[in-house]
Amino acid sequence: MSVAVITEQVLPIDAVNDETYARVYGEILTKIPEDLYIPPDALAVFLEAFEGPLDLLLYLIRKQNLDILDIPVAEITRQYIAYIELMQVLNIDLAAEYLLMAALLAEIKSRLLLPKPVAANDEEEDPRAELIRRLQEYERFKKAADDIAELPQEGRDVFEAHAEAPVRDLLPTQPFTGDVALLLDAMRDVMKRTVLQQSHVVGHEGLSLQQRFQEIIERLSFGETVVFYELFPAHEGRLGVVVTFIAILELLKQKLIELVQNGFLEPIYVRQYDEAAA
């Protein structure tokens, strides 16, 4: 077997012509450099590239431009065994299948050497037939694997394109249509709730209407929609409810916020006043 053939495939050397031996990284060489370093792993990498005994056999057959149908069994067997001996020398883990194939090749050769019974049964197959069938079958799928590798691959050749889905507007969009009385009812509800959540905090905290404006505006500033009741901090008691309610009324008047509702008796939502929608 020819080591030269193998190393050429591994090293970055392009054969140029007779006078220049090769061009290595753009530099023209006229003879093989004496200190040329062939990485000891190069051969190992090459030999490990075989996908199994059938692959190695196919390589040996193709390398000599032979047809699968016309394998010179003795010659191929000799080469095959040379390769697996090399693999053993290089300590490549040799799958048992490689040895099995060597035995099979030897068996085929010996059967070919046996004289054929003269008038004997036509039934007896050429001892090579089974191997040829397997080689052919393997070659088909080897080719199919190459074909599949050539197909446009998602993430390598083509890239799925997506766009953001429109923001799902699940919240009601109709303006609040009830009159002040309904709003007062809502406030009364909040009041009732404050009774249930009596605070035990003693002491007096001044609540600034101005500050409440700010707080409400800030809460809604990023287009958030808040349920009406949630604007009332439970711990502030009646005073807090009153201040918050006044703040809401004032902001409504100034058209800084708006109230929306899906339908009668549905929750009331508070959000920033949307000029475009109005």
Add this chain to the structure above:
Amino acid sequence: MKLSRQLVKNVIEGAIFASPMPLSVDDIAVLFADDEKLSRKELQILIKELQTEYALRALELVEVASGFRFQVRAQFSPWISKMWPDKPARLSRALLETVAIIAYRQPVTRAEIEAIRGVVVSTQIIKALFDRDWIVVVGHREVPGRPALLATTRLFLDAFSLSSLSELPPLAAVRDLETISREIENIAVEQQKT
């Protein structure tokens, strides 16, 4: 209410873009109300129109096994792929051969794959194929040991922009044993002559 062609096309386009997964015609059909009456046939025609409208764009509307999806055309991958510093893991030959056998011969057992490849199929490869959701167990062969029968999935076809198994590159023709034996004999006869 009959929707205008353009509106329907825009909805289809938007839906395919917004969906994280390819959309089938049925997936698209349910987006329209009953009174907007759109037959599968009409939808298919409009999808065709959309496909031609994209002819000059970097995107193409393709049909893969799971449905329709937009993708950046392969010709732009030299540029687009630079957005990801890590190249996608190259598929090993062992993996490709294994999935090829499963794709063309499904359903198939591991032993049958091994018989064709002539080597043991490593557990790693099978696991890698399962991890990618490219293969599934579709049953068990009723022989001792009840080996699992493997088949490829729609995601496998999607990954290679195929819409069905019939779009796989054709498998090389096999010369049957009869022909092979005859050819061998002929060769032998010729050799004897020379």
